[in-house]
Amino acid sequence: MSDEIIQFGLYVPPHPHPLLAPDANPGYKRLREAYDQCKDRIEKSDADIIIVYSTTWPSIIGHQFQANPNSEWVHVDDDFHYMGSMPYSFTMDSEFAARCVEKAESRGLQARTVNYDAFPIDTGSITALSLLNPDNRIPSTIVSSNMYANRSETIVLGKSIRDALIETGKKAVVVVVSSLSNRMFTEPIDPIDDRIHSQKDDDWNRKILEFFEGGRLEDLSQLSREIHGQIRVQKVVAYKPAWWMASTMGQHNNYTGEVLAYEALHGSGGAVIQLTPSHGSMGDKEFDEDDVEYYHGDRDVLDKGGTP
Amino acid sequence: MPKGKIVLGTLAPHPPHVVYAENPEQNEPISEGGWETLRWGYNRLARKLEKIDYDVMVVFTPHWQTYIGTHFLGLPRFASKSVDPIFPNIFRYSYDLKVDVELSELMCKKASESGLITRMMTNPDFRVDYGTITSCHMLNPKWDKPIITISSNRSTHYYSPEVMIEQALALGKACSEAIEESGKKVVLVSSHSLSHRHFVTESPLPEDMSRERIYNHSQYVWDMALIDLFREGKMREAIDIMPEFTEQTIAETEGGGLIWMMGAMGMPDYPAEIYGYQSVIGTGNCIAAWVPEANKREIVL
Ligand SMILES: [Fe+2]
Numbered sequence: 001m002s003d004e005i006i007q008f009g010l011y012v013p014p015h016p017h018p019l020l021a022p023d024a025n026p027g028y029k030r031l032r033e034a035y036d037q038c039k040d041r042i043e044k045s046d047a048d049i050i051i052v053y054s055t056t057w058p059s060i061i062g063h064q065f066q067a068n069p070n071s072e073w074v075h076v077d078d079d080f081h082y083m084g085s086m087p088y089s090f091t092m093d094s095e096f097a098a099r100c101v102e103k104a105e106s107r108g109l110q111a112r113t114v115n116y117d118a119f120p121i122d123t124g125s126i127t128a129l130s131l132l133n134p135d136n137r138i139p140s141t142i143v144s145s146n147m148y149a150n151r152s153e154t155i156v157l158g159k160s161i162r163d164a165l166i167e168t169g170k171k172a173v174v175v176v177v178s179s180l181s182n183r184m185f186t187e188p189i190d191p192i193d194d195r196i197h198s199q200k201d202d203d204w205n206r207k208i209l210e211f212f213e214g215g216r217l218e219d220l221s222q223l224s225r226e227i228h229g230q231i232r233v234q235k236v237v238a239y240k241p242a243w244w245m246a247s248t249m250g251q252h253n254n255y256t257g258e259v260l261a262y263e264a265l266h267g268s269g270g271a272v273i274q275l276t277p278s279h280g281s282m283g284d285k286e287f288d289e290d291d292v293e294y295y296h297g298d299r300d301v302l303d304k305g306g307t308p
Numbered sequence: 309m310p311k312g313k314i315v316l317g318t319l320a321p322h323p324p325h326v327v328y329a330e331n332p333e334q335n336e337p338i339s340e341g342g343w344e345t346l347r348w349g350y351n352r353l354a355r356k357l358e359k360i361d362y363d364v365m366v367v368f369t370p371h372w373q374t375y376i377g378t379h380f381l382g383l384p385r386f387a388s389k390s391v392d393p394i395f396p397n398i399f400r401y402s403y404d405l406k407v408d409v410e411l412s413e414l415m416c417k418k419a420s421e422s423g424l425i426t427r428m429m430t431n432p433d434f435r436v437d438y439g440t441i442t443s444c445h446m447l448n449p450k451w452d453k454p455i456i457t458i459s460s461n462r463s464t465h466y467y468s469p470e471v472m473i474e475q476a477l478a479l480g481k482a483c484s485e486a487i488e489e490s491g492k493k494v495v496l497v498s499s500h501s502l503s504h505r506h507f508v509t510e511s512p513l514p515e516d517m518s519r520e521r522i523y524n525h526s527q528y529v530w531d532m533a534l535i536d537l538f539r540e541g542k543m544r545e546a547i548d549i550m551p552e553f554t555e556q557t558i559a560e561t562e563g564g565g566l567i568w569m570m571g572a573m574g575m576p577d578y579p580a581e582i583y584g585y586q587s588v589i590g591t592g593n594c595i596a597a598w599v600p601e602a603n604k605r606e607i608v609l
Contacts, residue, residue, distance in 0.1 A: 118388075
């Protein structure tokens with residue numbers, strides 16, 4: 001279908017409702033249908049691998065790549081356990097995961113594969129892979145989201161995955177698992193009453209969706225810090241998904257963007273979005289932060305004080 | 309029936325490294341040891357607990373994170389394998405534990421009556437978090453007492469540290485009412501570290517103690533400031549500086565464990581027993597215990 005190493009990118013929500021309760025709310029159903037559409041598109045693509053970046057898999061020791069060829073278990077979500085269990089069986093491409101680690105290390109990152117029986121794959125990755133690749137037609141790998149990583153580290157991580165794709169000649173579909181606005185209701189709700197937590201969150205989500213629709217991924221990457229401040233509950237240091245996605249997909253604004261669904265998931269903004277590399281650019285922002293090629297680690301600012 | 313009571317409350321850090329270092333048969337990876345200061349402290353506290361008459365251990369954990377209220381384990385038995393998503397190389401632990409569902413439900417009910425959002429967790433496939441398992445294994449390696457795990461609601465991030473503190477204190481009070489009504493003797497476990505800045509690299513041998521140290525001096529100073537207050541029995545003051553402590557040391561205290569425990573124990577004004585302090589992959593970990601009955605209190609360290 002296409003020679004692009006990135007066949008297309010998907011941005012999908014982490015919460016399990018489209019998988020476990022698609023009929024509980026028409027919005028959940030629309031998200032589910034959007035997932036199903038993406039599943040068909042993956043089937044029709046030339047993708048050799050699905051690479052998932054999940055905001056619900058934190059790591060501390062650098063960046064972890066899921067490498068268990070038979071990742072199997074029954075997962076239960078911490079909050080939504082009453083909605084049911086999530087059995088999974090995923091085929092991971094251990095060779096490709098190892099290649100990603102090699103490439104990440106060559107760019108200064110700490111990285112490792114994880115290949116352990118019963119490893120707890122996270123809710124977001126399970127939801128995405130179960131719906132997008134139900135028969136394991138294409139092998140995948142999942143990359144963690146390091147708790148301490150900020151922009152430069154995340155950009156370099158994306159580039160190293162790109163390096164691995166170029167070197168192996170594999171074609172990929174990349175999947176970012178993340179909410180837009182991530183503020184949920186802090187009390188139980190009747191699913192039928194679900195809505196975006198606040199008008200402000202909804203306004204911001206819609207603005208972000210405009211950028212996605214315009215294919216302006218690099219612009220979103222440049223806006224990450226603003227997005228983090230405006231619509232993200234401050235659980236982690238930064239909103240990293242757009243950095244990772246932009247960097248893995250080539251750092252430009254030349255994509256055909258399509259928002260397949262945008263709905264509330266217990267108050268958070270859940271969208272299924274597709275970005276396909278294309279030609280012709282719009283709305284390039286001036287790149288206002290360094291385009292990092294190699295990660296040099298902590299700057300040890302604290303240890304340098306007072307030394308000549 | 310006599311009123312139930314809290315017989316001991318412990319701050320019990322849960323770096324999986326200490327279980328790994330102990331080499332119990334439940335854990336797959338094999339180590340050459342490590343982190344003795346913490347482990348020997350834990351061993352001593354475990355020996356003390358063997359001599360204390362109690363019915364159930366109630367654990368508050370930052371690794372069962374819930375956004376929609378506070379959740380309680382609600383089935384009599386959970387058996388599975390716990391693999392740490394962050395340190396899977398050192399923690400793959402098969403567990404088989406009993407839960408005191410009766411007391412868990414009563415705590416949930418009391419918390420709900422006090423205005424908190426609550427839910428019982430009754431999905432049999434649920435995997436108990438590694439924080440609970442690590443703390444419980446170190447405190448009672450025989451696993452011969454039932455436990456209850458309480459999730460940590462993320463209100464620090466969703467609202468503010470002040471809201472979290474108010475909710476954790478209310479939860480503690482509700483739990484203590486439930487304990488009194490149950491007639492049971494209970495050990496409370498606040499499962500978390502103090503300062504929580506990790507190194508993001510690991511030595512080839514994780515237990516290589518020549519590489520272990522606190523992340524930086526500032527974290528150490530904050531930990532010591534808090535431990536001094538523990539020693540002096542100034543828990544009100546400790547809770548008062550908690551928002552700043554948490555911010556400066558990105559500590560797991562943001563989950564509210566220690567505050568919950570202090571709320572349940574009526575804000576102790578007596579010295580804590582200190583069993584050890586050591587860094588694990590850069591984080592600061594202190595084992596401490598508060599014993600309400602003065603004649604059972606010791607000076608340990
Ligand atoms: Fe922890």
